[in-house]
Amino acid sequence: MSQSLPGTSVAGVTRYGLFIGNQQIAPVDGEYLDVVNPATGKVWAQVPNASVKDVDMAVESARSAFEEGDWLGYRAADRAKFLIRFGEAIADNAEEIAQLQVNENGKLIREMVGQAKLMPEYFNYYAGLAQMPTGSTNPLHVKQMLNYTVREPLGVVAAITPWNSPLLLLVWKLGPALAAGNTVIAKPSEVTPVSAIRFAELAAEAGLPPGVFNVVTGLGSPSGSALTGHPGVDKIAFTGSTATGQAIASQAGKTLKRVSLELGGKSPNIVFSDADLTSAINGLVAGIFGASGQTCMAGSRILVQDTMYDQVVEEFVRRAEAIKVGDPQNPASEMGTVACRPQFEKVLSYIDIAKSDGARLVAGGTRAEVDGFPDGLFVRPTVFADVTNDMRIAQEEVFGPIASLIRFHDEDEAVRIANETQFGLAAGIWTGNVQRAHRVASRLRAGTVWINNYRKTSYATPFGGYKQSGLGRENGADALREYTEEKSVWVDTGQGVKDPFNPRA
Numbered sequence: 412m413s414q415s416l417p418g419t420s421v422a423g424v425t426r427y428g429l430f431i432g433n434q435q436i437a438p439v440d441g442e443y444l445d446v447v448n449p450a451t452g453k454v455w456a457q458v459p460n461a462s463v464k465d466v467d468m469a470v471e472s473a474r475s476a477f478e479e480g481d482w483l484g485y486r487a488a489d490r491a492k493f494l495i496r497f498g499e500a501i502a503d504n505a506e507e508i509a510q511l512q513v514n515e516n517g518k519l520i521r522e523m524v525g526q527a528k529l530m531p532e533y534f535n536y537y538a539g540l541a542q543m544p545t546g547s548t549n550p551l552h553v554k555q556m557l558n559y560t561v562r563e564p565l566g567v568v569a570a571i572t573p574w575n576s577p578l579l580l581l582v583w584k585l586g587p588a589l590a591a592g593n594t595v596i597a598k599p600s601e602v603t604p605v606s607a608i609r610f611a612e613l614a615a616e617a618g619l620p621p622g623v624f625n626v627v628t629g630l631g632s633p634s635g636s637a638l639t640g641h642p643g644v645d646k647i648a649f650t651g652s653t654a655t656g657q658a659i660a661s662q663a664g665k666t667l668k669r670v671s672l673e674l675g676g677k678s679p680n681i682v683f684s685d686a687d688l689t690s691a692i693n694g695l696v697a698g699i700f701g702a703s704g705q706t707c708m709a710g711s712r713i714l715v716q717d718t719m720y721d722q723v724v725e726e727f728v729r730r731a732e733a734i735k736v737g738d739p740q741n742p743a744s745e746m747g748t749v750a751c752r753p754q755f756e757k758v759l760s761y762i763d764i765a766k767s768d769g770a771r772l773v774a775g776g777t778r779a780e781v782d783g784f785p786d787g788l789f790v791r792p793t794v795f796a797d798v799t800n801d802m803r804i805a806q807e808e809v810f811g812p813i814a815s816l817i818r819f820h821d822e823d824e825a826v827r828i829a830n831e832t833q834f835g836l837a838a839g840i841w842t843g844n845v846q847r848a849h850r851v852a853s854r855l856r857a858g859t860v861w862i863n864n865y866r867k868t869s870y871a872t873p874f875g876g877y878k879q880s881g882l883g884r885e886n887g888a889d890a891l892r893e894y895t896e897e898k899s900v901w902v903d904t905g906q907g908v909k910d911p912f913n914p915r916a
Contacts, residue, residue: 452786476622555905835877
């Protein structure tokens with residue numbers, strides 16, 4: 412494509428621009444990246460690979476909007492009204508933004524439509540929180556003084572999002588950030604950038620002032636590193652791998668930027684012998700094969716009590732082999748593609764690693780052949796049995812449809828195995844014993860514990876991890892505090908300040 416302006420299209424490939432100041436603009440250096448549909452293997456869009464100069468423009472736009480623009484004059488009620496309008500715009504365009512995400516990452520259209528229809532509820536929730544009291548008045552030991560606190564926006568927020576649920580995970584950041592009065596620069600994954608651009612257009616159409624929500628597309632270097640290291644950025648909100656999160660935290664430390672990090676997981680899904688087996692198997696299947704295993708909360712380590720281990724393996728394998736892998740656009744498909752070729756190759760490599768470490772392959776383990784999609788990045792649902800917790804397949808995040816089944820004997824051993832990992836994002840417990848359920852939940856080092864269910868989240872409840880699964884929390888009232896600074900204000904209600912060196916005066 413020779414055109415440099417966004418909005419042009421040749422041979423079915425549409426070129427998009429950076430979204431800065433409520434409009435798409437071409438990158439300064441004219442460099443673009445291909446966006447590939449993982450089901451067809453074909454390029455369908457191009458987006459800018461932003462340079463340092465482009466990032467500077469985005470930060471300047473966001474900084475100006477925060478300090479000088481119309482957004483500065485928005486009351487909490489005004490921000491709330493905008494969030495509600497934005498939610499309505501998303502609802503009106505749910506099918507379109509769902510389709511864009513399917514084109515980008517190969518997830519099922521029915522899952523993406525469901526997420527798109529849920530997003531307005533997040534904005535409605537934060538519209539309500541935006542108008543709730545956030546400060547306090549404090550009793551003092553000092554006479555004739557009043558002290559109160561207020562929460563104020565941080566400033567410019569860089570929201571860096573992954574490719575697995577690109578818009579929902581952006582909403583997790585955008586809702587509280589805008590409710591608190593910040594401005595935002597989104598940096599989506601280079602795998603899924605188009606949906607974020609369209610999302611920003613919807614925000615502008617809903618009435619958001621220029622510069623409040625910008626989108627910079629491109630690779631981690633230079634685009635991402637230029638944004639995270641920029642002195643004009645006050646906070647980084649990142650979702651992605653632990654290794655990248657560690658690098659971002661290190662870079663942010665140089666300028667003492669605020670950070671919230673939602674990182675990797677290797678979550679245990681624990682099945683006790685008194686569990687409802689039908690319900691548990693359904694939860695195990697959803698926990699690891701939903702979204703092709705490409706979720707940070709995936710229940711990739713399945714811990715099963717030894718007295719029912721063989722039965723669970725048999726039934727779980729039967730269910731895994733029955734999953735319909737196919738065209739993400741087909742509502743009958745139950746599992747779509749892996750999102751991109753590097754991830755596809757990583758998933759296949761871990762199958763070889765698991766075999767070499769001694770795990771027993773009992774289902775899947777190969778590329779899935781789907782009629783009409785010879786270049787599609789499909790992987791068969793894969794199950795390894797007789798896994799031990801020291802194997803790489805049990806310790807390293809694969810981010811794909813691979814389940815590892817691990818035996819345990821009793822409750823203490825289950826807890827020990829569950830906690831023996833660098834991660835602590837989530838965990839599941841399947842049992843008919845209510846005392847055991849609460850007892851084990853209290854012993855697990857995980858930010859979210861599901862009892863007799865799995866992979867549930869809500870805008871009203873905090874989500875985040877222990878250990879190397881992250882810092883801070885997303886969703887709920889906690890998230891709003893992640894995007895504010897607290898200020899303490901002292902007021903003299905007495906006769907003024909006396910001379911400190913002549914108190915009798």
